Amino acid sequence: MTEKLYRLDTYIKEFSADVLSCRQDGKKFEVILDRTAFFPEGGGQPGDRGYIGEAKVLDTVEKDGEITHICDREVSGKCECRLDWDFRFGNMQQHTGEHIFSGFIHRITGLDNVGFHMGENEVTVDFNGAITEEQLIEAEERANRAIYENIEIEEIYPSDSELSSYDYRSKKEIYGQVRLIKIEGADLCACCGTHTKRTGEVGIIKVVSFMNYKQGLRITLRIGHKALLDYREKNNSVAMISASLCAKTGEVADAVEKLKEKQKETAYRSVEIKRELFALKCAEVTEEFPVVFDGSGNADDARELAVILSDKTGTAYAFSGNDENGYKYAVVSVSEDVRETGKKINAALSGRGGGKPECVMGSVSAKKEEIIKFFKQ
C-alpha cells in the first residue's frame, strides 16, 4: 500500500520514492510507488501531474485500490518526484473555494451541493433547489469575507460515536474513517481532496454565471488565480469595447444598446432607400426592353427588382452583380409561365437555376454586354 504523503502535508512538491511496479499499458506506463504526494482523481478533483524521474506523469488515478501514476515512459528504482505545483495549487484553490461557497449557500438556503466539477478554467457546482439572485450575491459576499479573515482550515477525523454529533455536509455515503474539513463560521464537510491551509490562499471566489439544471441550479465559479485570468481577459475586452465606442468602461453596455438601436434605424432607412432606388431604376425601363441591372450581387435584390418591374411590364428580367463575379438573376411574370425562359437564359449565358411558373431565379457567369445582346435578339 502506497504511503499517502498528500495526507500528511498537501504542500509537498518534491519527494523521493521507490518504484514498486511499472506496467506497460499501450503507449503508457502505470507506475506504483512506495510513497506519493500525487493526489489521485477523486471527489471532483482531477489527478495530479508532474514527473517521476524523467517520466512525465500525465494523470494520477486510483485503480484497484492502488494509487496509479499514468506515465509516458518506463521508470524503475529510486526516483526523484516533482508535482506540477501550479496545477495542484490551482486545484487546491478551486477545491477550498468550493467548500467555502457551498458552505454559505447551505447556510443561507439549506440546499446541498449535489454535483461538483473542476474544469480547466472554472468550477461548476449543482444545488438541489432554487436560489435567488440575492442569495447568490450574499453567498459570494460572505465567501469572500471569509477569505479576507484568513481562517484556518482544519481536518477532523472523528470516531463513529463523535461523528453523529457533527452537522456536516456530505456528497455521498461514506464508509470507513470520515475526514471532515472544517472552516470555522463557513463550512463543515466530509471530503477526501486537497485544500489550502488557510482561506486567504484562495484569493477570490466569483460567481460568473448560473443556469437552471434538473430541479435546481448549476453555478459556475471562478476561483483563485483562474479568477484573475478571467478578470484580465474580461478587462481587456471591456477596455477594447470602451475605446472603440468612446464610452466609459462602466457604461459600455448602455453604449452597445444605443449602437444596436442606431443600427436598427439605419437598417430600416436603408430598406426605404433601396425601395426608392429600385422604383427609380424600374421607372427608366421600357416595356420593349424589360431588363434591369443592379450592382449588389444579391439574389433577393434581383427578385425584388423583377417583382417591381413586372407590375409595369408584365414579364420582367433583373440581374444583380458585376462582370467579374457574375450575376444573380430573377425572371418574374404576372402573365406567362417563365420556366422555359429560365432554361434559355441558363443555356445562352452559362447559367443555372429554376423555379415556379411565375418566378425563376438563378445565376449566370456572362458579362453585362452579353446579357443585353441576348435580350436584344
Ligand SMILES: [Zn+2]
Ligand atoms: Zn474538499
